[in-house]
Amino acid sequence: MKKVLLISFVILSAAAQMTYAQKQAVIKLTETMLMHEMRATPYPLDKAVVNDRAVSFQWPLRSDMNSQDSPLDGFEHKVKKVDKTKVTYRLRYSQDSGFKSGVTQVDTRWPFYNPEKPLAPGVWYWQFGYVEDGQVVWGSTQQVTVEDRPGKFCPPSLKALLAKLPAGHPRVWMMKDEWKDFMNRSKEKAERQWYLERADKVLQTPMKSVKDINTSQVKNLKNEMQINSYLTRESRRIIDAEEGNTEALIRAWLLTQDTKYADEGIKRVLIMAGWDKDKNVKGDFNASTLLSLCSMAYDSFYDRLDASQKKTLLDEIKVKGGEMYDNFNNRLENHIADNHVWQMTLRILTMAAFSVYGDLPEANTWVDYCYNVWLARFPGLNKDGGWHNGDSYFTVNTRTLIEVPYYYSKLSGYDFFSDPWYQGNIMYTIFQQPPFSKSGGNGSSHQNVGRPNSIRIGYLDALARLTGNTYAADFVRRTLKVEPEYMKKALLSKPGDLAWFRLQCDKPLPEGEGLTALPAGYVFPATGLASFQTNWDRVGGNAMWSFRSSPYGSTSHALANQNAFNTFYGGKPLFYSSGHHIEFTDVHSMLCHRATRAHNTILVNGMGQRIGTEGYGWIPRYYASEKIGYVLGDASNAYGKVISPLWLTRGEQSEVHYTPENGWDENHVKTFRRHIVNLGKTGLIFVYDELEADEPVNWNYLLHTTENPMTVNKADNRFVHVQATNRGGASDAYLFSSGTLQTDTTSSFFYPAVNWLRADDKGNFKKYPNHWHFTATSEKAQVYRFATIINTHALKYPAKDPEILSDGRIKVGGWLISVNLKSNGAPSFFIRSTKEKVNITYKGEATIVNEDGYETVMRDTLPELEI
Known part of the structure; x- marks a missing residue:
């Protein structure tokens, strides 16, 4: 008999009535909500015990800044006019409850702080404060117990990470000093040929323009929501297609250093850079796409760009990245799960920030924010590995969940996939949608997920290689046995193409227990x-x-x-x-x-x-x-x-x-x-x-x-x-x-x-x-x-009706x-x-x-x- 699987979690609560209720056999909750659109409690909660990772201190925004969400695509963000560049918080923590000795005190511009070194095991006390007009309004003192445990997830500080960031370019999609070796190693992999086939086809394909956006149905729509949703969809149809084409050229250049790919790629990016100014281009995904292309081109084509082209790209990155950071700053870090940001746009700002770090002053702030908000909040937004938005939208996060921590791992030498969340997430990915099966049926658009798509298989393939999980490896093998080139279907998919990861990563699929051992x-x-x-x-x-x-x-x-x-x-x-x-x-x-x-x-x-x-x-x-x-x-x-x-x-x-x-x-x-x-x-x-x-x-x-x-x-x-x-x-x-x-x-x-x-x-x-x-x-x-x-x-074996016994039991x-x-x-x-x-x-x-x-x-x- 296989082992009984019992999952348990440390019980924590923000409300005294919850704490009291936990002593009861049946808990009757009276809270209006258990989760909040925006953070309502400090973290770690008072009396928490943390033993699986380094402590990250987090707290609610000021009430005058607590804007709940990004509105629907195409609507303006209705955020109160607070100059967020002047917002300051103060944090102090010590093992002395009176904060008389051994106190670390820092000022922060965001409502979170990751200590540069993990806290030593023991009992700690901490307070956050809002700084206004030079005065600090302190919150209540919180207590947290830090336990030691082998393998605890304690990633390096930003300072340690940046010490290893190369000065030259390219440095994001590959490191310059590894370029030749990467080109040679990639020649044996199928993904290289996939990219080159697409890039060669692009060279023969005329570009589309924002003038090709189909606006014919606007007259038939009945409200602003429908108009903006329609234009967002139609403009993405053009921009996503051209993003895929141009990205293929960039990847082909990095794989071959053939100038025909570089020259065409540079030309296309410079044409597309201003497309977000067209009135029919709507939505944050379109804005982030153009930022992605500009930063990829800047980093990848750096040695082929003239001074004017570099300035043009830096100017566009400054504007687009600045708008994105302004939207995130003092909002995202407190949000329950701002979909588009965690799906794609944070990843894109992260890569853009590292691509121009040292060349654009604003990137210092972006890098600081992107790295530290990742440590504080991601990858899972909760501990059990599940994804509350459902299976259809889960796969939109794929590149973010792999590429960001993989980049941090490459830079630092620390294994970001040792975060215990990933092992739980593998179980979520497998159990909510077994091989060749419909998804569990939760979240918007769940009906469209008829079998694990190629993005999902690529994700399990990546995690199997990175974590050594053999259940994920078996899932992948079972799929590829039926359709050997299944993962090619995800090539240049905006949220889910991991072909480039597979070109970079030489770890094999692990061998061991398969799905039948689950x-x-x-x-x-x-x-x-x-x-x-x-x-x-x-x-x-x-x-x-x-x-x-x-x-x-x-x-x-x-x-x-x-x-x-x-x-x-x-x-x-x-x-x-x-x-x-x-x-x-x-x-x-x-x-x-x-x-x-x-x-x-x-x-x-x-x-x-x-x-x-x-x-x-x-x-x-x-x-x-x-x-x-x-x-x-x-x-x-x-x-x-x-x-x-x-x-x-x-x-x-x-x-x-x-x-x-x-x-x-x-x-x-x-x-x-x-x-x-x-x-x-x-x-x-x-x-x-x-x-x-x-x-x-x-x-x-x-x-x-x-x-x-x-x-x-x-x-x-x-x-x-x-x-x-x-x-x-x-x-x-x-x-x-x-x-x-x-x-x-x-x-x-x-x-x-x-x-x-x-x-x-x-x-x-x-x-x-x-x-x-x-x-x-x-x-x-x-x-x-x-x-x-x-x-x-x-169906071929009809069910027998239950038998009702004379004593009322059902057999x-x-x-x-x-x-x-x-x-x-x-x-x-x-x-x-x-x-x-x-x-x-x-x-x-x-x-x-x-x-x-x-x-x-x-x-x-x-x-x-x-x-």
């Missing part, structure tokens, strides 16, 4: 995700389910799907989240993709979960082994009116109305705890919902399919049988409840999916297909219970289930295997698993959260 399930409590499999070896026979209940709520690209699950067979979805991500705040996208009605969870009187960090869930308990798995999600705080200032503003900009008619109203939910028990490798799961409101309400149980219609059978009055199918598999859901259910199925969306944005290059707008939606509605009740048995299996597939479905009495269930020595008991206060004579008692535990 556990059945994995839980990411800080992110709020879980997934379980039955078969790592053959995707065609794998039954999988995923689950989300997240402290991040539904902000950013996350969805309002707390306590929602999805099921899969053979790598294809069955019961699965519905709706289409047309645009970030498009009305259909908000009401039928982000909103709770789109997911396999619960509505209350037809009302859903809040949009924003306020609509949160969390995972209090979990357990994973081969014989049994268990996840408890708590969405008791997720429901109610939308109150987030950020999302209210976005709603106004996009004409999205958070009304009862659209699914948001006063909150009546007191308790929504959903238990899912994974019954070994049978493809069976047991779902138990304990529900309580402050008055009698209708509870609406939701299921959705996206590939085929569902069938609903109510012939047995003891349960409702709902079946989802795909080409080779089925999920049969048997729904039991406290009372009689009224059921409804439809193939219509609440609000139609109209494609006004995503035309192909010929201007054709593809229609979005409808999905299928099942709702089971209870009579009005203040307390209610649902129990669902879901059997996910091969299914070698398991006996006792469950309290009555509205009175404590919520409870007991499940045991008739074939293995394993059982699970839930009686409210605790969940107890007995497996092979070992007992595990689970009570609620809060995950460690930072923002």
